[in-house]
Amino acid sequence: MDVIGRYRLQDQIGAGAFATVWRGYDDDLDVDVAVKILADNWASRADVRERFLSEARLMRKIASDRVVRVFDLGRLPDGRPYFVMDYVGGGTLGDLLRQGTLDPVDALWWGADLARAVAALHHEGVVHRDVTPANLLLRENVGIESGGGTHRIVLADLGLAKRAAEASGLTQAVGTPSYMAPEQGRGDGGFDERADIYAIGAVTYALLTGHPPYAVSSIPDVLNRDPDLLPGSLQPLLHDAVGDLDDIFARALAYNPTDRFDRAELLAERLEAEAYRLEQEAPLRAQERTSITDDEVSTTVATNPPVRRRRRRAWLWFAATLPVVFAAAGVGGWYLFGQ
Template identity: 70%
Template sequence: MDAIGRYRLQSKVGAGAFATVWRGYDDDLDVDVAVKVLADNWASRADVRERFLSEARLMRRIASDRVVRVFDLGALEDGRPYFVMDYVSGGTLAEVLAAGPVDPADALWWGADLARAVAALHAEGVVHRDITPANLLLRPSGGKESGGGTHRIVLADLGLAKRAAEASGLTEAVGTPSYMAPEQGRGDGGFDERADVYAVGAVTYALLTGRAPFVASSITDVVGRDPDQDPPSLRPLLQDAVGQVDELLARALAYRVGDRWAQAHTLAERLEAEAYRLEQEAPLLASLRTSAGGEDGVSTTVNSSAGSAAGSSTGSGAGSAAAVPPETVAGTSRRGRRGKRWRGLALFVLVPVVFVAAAVGAWYFAGR
């Protein structure tokens, strides 16, 4: 197949159970596009076909650059529907995560950017229901607007998305287990925008650690989690700089809906504050660790940067990152490292005090 409608096909960029996405080119508008086509094995299923078309209509109605926009809809000669979207060239967050965790401050900035995108979706009265790294596209922004430096997160794949007014009545358990809120797994119809807030917390945690916060290979694992279980602490990773990150992500990932952040934009503000704090504290903590006995300048935080994924709306590129395991610092025990850090801090505080005292003494005796 060389073309779909007026769109010249260039390469296949992704294929799932229900659809295939192609990178194409619109000669009339002189722009790259992404064309999503319903899989032929589902073409005869009226319910699947209607869900596919509903996704296109919903994406078209959402007036936000945080969501991939649909601008054309049609059908192939065999009757299969397709829709045409903006082409997002930065790849997916899943490709970045394939290289391991990213720098902690970048992870928090990216989490905040995702929360802002989700808040924009919620402002349109829509719940996504399937926020995963593979459904998060990276759009080059031309400036450092968010985590990762020059890319912004754009929401894609709204195949499971629903109007918020409809969400409370849904009983079908759908989603990706590792990023699915427990109430979605129960399928009792009792969920709202806070299900997406949970997913934002899960993605942010994965960016920090390279893995989802809870092991969940099935919906049973999601529902069967201990309601009082918090995600593993980030203190071994962030150590002295952990701040409020543990608490705010534990709240986002709370099993009980009422214990979570009520709105995505509130979580975004908190993540932004922690990202900024971490950026400000990182140089000081790094200098203290280096001065407190050497450690050969090795930081105990993840020392990596997110690769710039070059890909498409369902991913074809790969990021690059080099990670230092958070629990690994050569030749030192945890107690020894703690002692060195305290000695370094003492020196950092005492040296300026000594200089000030000497200056005051010199001034005093000079006056006499």
């Protein structure tokens, strides 16, 4: 299969249970494109074909540069449908995660950018239902400089996405367990946009730590999770720089959706504030970690000496005044010094 319609297929860039995605080229428009084709083993299923085409229609209707745009669809000679999208060539957030944990500031900026992207989807009345690192594309040469360079997160794979009004009536548990909200795992239709907010929290937590917040790999794992279990503290990673992050993730990943952030924008604002705080504090913390030699040689800024240097100065002051203290107060000076 080399040509579909006017599109020349070049290489496969993705594959799932229901479809494959190819990078192609549109000779007429002189641009790279992405072509999503229904897998041949599902060609005879009318319900699967309709769901595939519903994804294309939904993506076409969403007027946001935060969602991959569909601009053409058609059928192969064997009847399988395909649709053509903008090609987003910066890889995925999953690719970044496989390279190892990110710098905490970058991870938080990415999380905030993700929350902004999902908020754009929610503004269109759509719940994604499968926010995972593999479904988050990175568009190059746009975005905020401090948010992971010059990339921006773009949502893709809306195969499970539904209008919010429809999502509340769904009765099938679908999604990726590691990033799935508990109410979504129950499959009773009782979920809304806050299920996506849970997923944003789970993805951002994984960017910070290298793993999802809870050790779940199946729907039963999601259902059997202890409702009182909180995500692991970030204190071992960030030490005294953890700030409000543990509270933010406890809220975003709350078992009960009523305890979560009501809107994705609110989570974005909190993550942005923490990223900015860490950026501002980083030089001071690096300064405090600067070692001091026995000769009192230090690279710290004199106007804001780190804790270790202040303690050294206190020691020298006590040493200089110790004879006077003993002379004036006898044994009482020892207790003063010991404090």
